[in-house]
Amino acid sequence: MTEPAASRSLVIEREMPYPPEKIWRALTQGALIEEWLMKNDFQPVVGHQFSFRSTPVPGWDGIIQSEVLTIEPNSKLSYSWGTMGTTSLVTWTLTPTKSGTHLRMEQTGFRSEQDAAYKGATYGWTKFIGNMAQVVAKLD
Numbered sequence: 001m002t003e004p005a006a007s008r009s010l011v012i013e014r015e016m017p018y019p020p021e022k023i024w025r026a027l028t029q030g031a032l033i034e035e036w037l038m039k040n041d042f043q044p045v046v047g048h049q050f051s052f053r054s055t056p057v058p059g060w061d062g063i064i065q066s067e068v069l070t071i072e073p074n075s076k077l078s079y080s081w082g083t084m085g086t087t088s089l090v091t092w093t094l095t096p097t098k099s100g101t102h103l104r105m106e107q108t109g110f111r112s113e114q115d116a117a118y119k120g121a122t123y124g125w126t127k128f129i130g131n132m133a134q135v136v137a138k139l140d
Contacts, residue, residue: 012122018137020075026136036132042068087109091108
């Protein structure tokens, strides 16, 4: 009997001075997602298969295959994140606070041998969430 492969999770949390409804728009409207993350054909519908598209680099075609798994308006969004033969899960959780919203992003499913992917995701998501904050700040 073999042991299951160990997996790691990446968690990034931020307090944002905006209501959950504003952040939700940035998480679920394709044009806004493109501003802070990547080109996409996202639709906020459970079961919708979509892709994120970025500039290809050697060893990666620039496409992330995804499927919407959870939609709880203004509260929780999750989707699969498939790239380079592996699939992980991205979950966004929005919790109202006195000063705005606590944003939590968790990406699960990094195998122990995926250290470079984990480090790259940590850098990427930190940058993307910073970009998202700028997008949300401009929303009415």
